[in-house]
Amino acid sequence: MSATENPIRDEIQKAISEHEVILFMKGRPEQPMCGFSARTVAALDALGASYAAVDILPDPRIRQELSAISNWPTIPQLFVKGELIGGCDIVTEMYESGELRQTLGLEPLPDAPAEAPAAAEPGAPPLQIRNDLA
Amino acid sequence: MPSTDDLKQRIEAAIPGSTADVTDLTGTGDHFRATVVAPEFAGMSRIEQHRRVYAVFGPDIGGPIHALSLVTKAEA
Numbered sequence: 001m002s003a004t005e006n007p008i009r010d011e012i013q014k015a016i017s018e019h020e021v022i023l024f025m026k027g028r029p030e031q032p033m034c035g036f037s038a039r040t041v042a043a044l045d046a047l048g049a050s051y052a053a054v055d056i057l058p059d060p061r062i063r064q065e066l067s068a069i070s071n072w073p074t075i076p077q078l079f080v081k082g083e084l085i086g087g088c089d090i091v092t093e094m095y096e097s098g099e100l101r102q103t104l105g106l107e108p109l110p111d112a113p114a115e116a117p118a119a120a121e122p123g124a125p126p127l128q129i130r131n132d133l134a
Numbered sequence: 135m136p137s138t139d140d141l142k143q144r145i146e147a148a149i150p151g152s153t154a155d156v157t158d159l160t161g162t163g164d165h166f167r168a169t170v171v172a173p174e175f176a177g178m179s180r181i182e183q184h185r186r187v188y189a190v191f192g193p194d195i196g197g198p199i200h201a202l203s204l205v206t207k208a209e210a
Contacts, residue, residue: 074196089204
């Protein structure tokens with residue numbers, strides 16, 4: 001398929017290949033628009049991970065094309081080194097087991113347990129981030 | 135509006151030997167959580183296991199089923 005036929009799909013592919021860690025989510029990390037996206041952001045932030053984030057809400061075609069590429073129907077979707085790691089459930093599970101830190105290539109902490117996920121910003125609507133990530 | 139029983143039956147009918155425990159997370163019939171145990175998950179990655187369950191519902195995920203949170207295991 002040539003670049004002109006499906007520019008949105010090409011953009012998504014490009015974003016996935018250009019960013020080592022990229023999260024497709026509803027809303028932005030500072031203001032997630034869905035509890036599942038919020039929880040995934042909280043896990044990444046608790047590890048101090050740096051990641052690119054794409055808000056899929058502005059254009060329904062983003063989600064459609066993303067799901068076609070990844071063969072994964074739901075949002076959020078976390079990619080590391082071009083590969084789909086999973087959605088909220090898998091990312092949370094991997095966070096709890098310590099696997100996420102490893103997958104993200106982060107140094108293990110000396111002894112302290114991972115920090116609790118950051119709370120929602122003041123003024124932001126309640127996000128219902130479950131506090132059991134720590 | 136799908137019910138927890140609908141989801142349970144569809145999963146168990148589609149994945150041989152599986153058992154599914156489905157709860158309605160919000161009480162609104164559109165956000166569900168399912169714990170699915172199926173022998174065929176042995177040897178599959180987590181991603182593949184979740185894809186397998188999502189595939190049971192096809193376009194209903196993101197349609198009438200807004201969210202389906204999954205825990206998958208090969209044995210109970």
